[in-house]
Amino acid sequence: MKVLLFTPSYKRPYILRQCILNAKNQSYTDFTHSISIMYDDKSEVANYEVLFDDILDDRFIIQYNKDSTGHTNALTTISQAPTPYDIYIKMDDDDIYKKDYVKTIVEYFETHKCDVLSSHINYQLNNYYLSKGNYRSLGGNFPNNNYLMPMTLAFSHKAYQVLLNTKDSRHFDDLVWRKAWSASGLKDHNVDNSNNIIWHIHGKNASVGSWFRPN
Template sequence: MKVLLFTPSYKRPYLLRQCILNAKNQSYTNFTHSISIMYDDKSEIANYEILFDDILDDRFIIKYNKDSSTHTNSMGTISQSPIPYDLYIKIDDDDIHKKDYVKTIVEYFETHKCDVLTSHVGYQLNNYYLSKGNYRSLGGNFPDNNYLMPMTFAFSHKAYQVLLNIKDNRNYDDLLWRSAWSTCGLKDHNVDNSSNIIWHIHGKNTSTADWFRPN
């Protein structure tokens, strides 16, 4: 199975380094990881490069692009490796996964006929927002979404082809995608991948506006 991990990132340099190390630690190793780093000024690029030059290998594709909407960023990240993949796995730069995370997703796709794969978020660390009823309808079975963010988010090449025709309305990419997929009869499953998640930082994002780098 050809697997593409994809990670759009913006002003999270240290989290992104952890994300790359996290991917390298996965028990499933036959993947390409496409990473698109959005920047405001080209001077930021050198600061990023020094963070990654000792940890990258041939599986990682990193490019730099001007910041834009989440959907455009995600699609641009995927297009950096344009060959068709069987499975596309969104890897957020602010999540930490255990070593069997990708393996669990791949094995589920190999044994179940589905196009979109998510998982429940009931245990994630920012349950405060859930308790207040502040849901973002990005996970669960469409259209009855009542989860803040899917811990696992992966989709087939068929689902990816649907995304190519989306008109970007600058909403959350996951929400745009679910709305498009729902009109195409794609099969949506939820897999129990909670034991492979260590940390969700949503609501506690660490961004770096000003950089310090020793000489």
């Protein structure tokens, strides 16, 4: 399978480095990772490359783009790798992934027939709470549920084609997508990937602003 990881990133330089290292540490290694570094003013990304130029290899595509909505940022990031892929896996820059994260997703797609793959999440939780069963399912009953930022979100090329024709309503990207996928009759499955992520810190990350200036 051809696998694309994609990561839009906005003002999180040192967290982005960790994200790249997480990708390099994956047990499944046959992937391309497209990263789009978003900015409001281009001066914000001066010297950004010092953060990762020592750890990149030819699997990584990094470009700089003007910040927009979540939906548009994601499509911009995916479009940097225009070759059709079998699986598109969203890797958030503020999550910490263990080595079998991508492998679990690929193996699920290889053995099940679905176009969208999610996993369990409830609000902003670390793996301790997930291991205790304190989660709710994002899959099913969409678009009416409101559990944001699924810890696993992967989809097929067919689902990606739907996104290309989806109007940007400026709402959270995953909810915009689920509404479009549901309307197109695509099948959504849940996978238990909780053991393959250490921390989901959306909303509790240490985003940085103008003080970050690499030497």
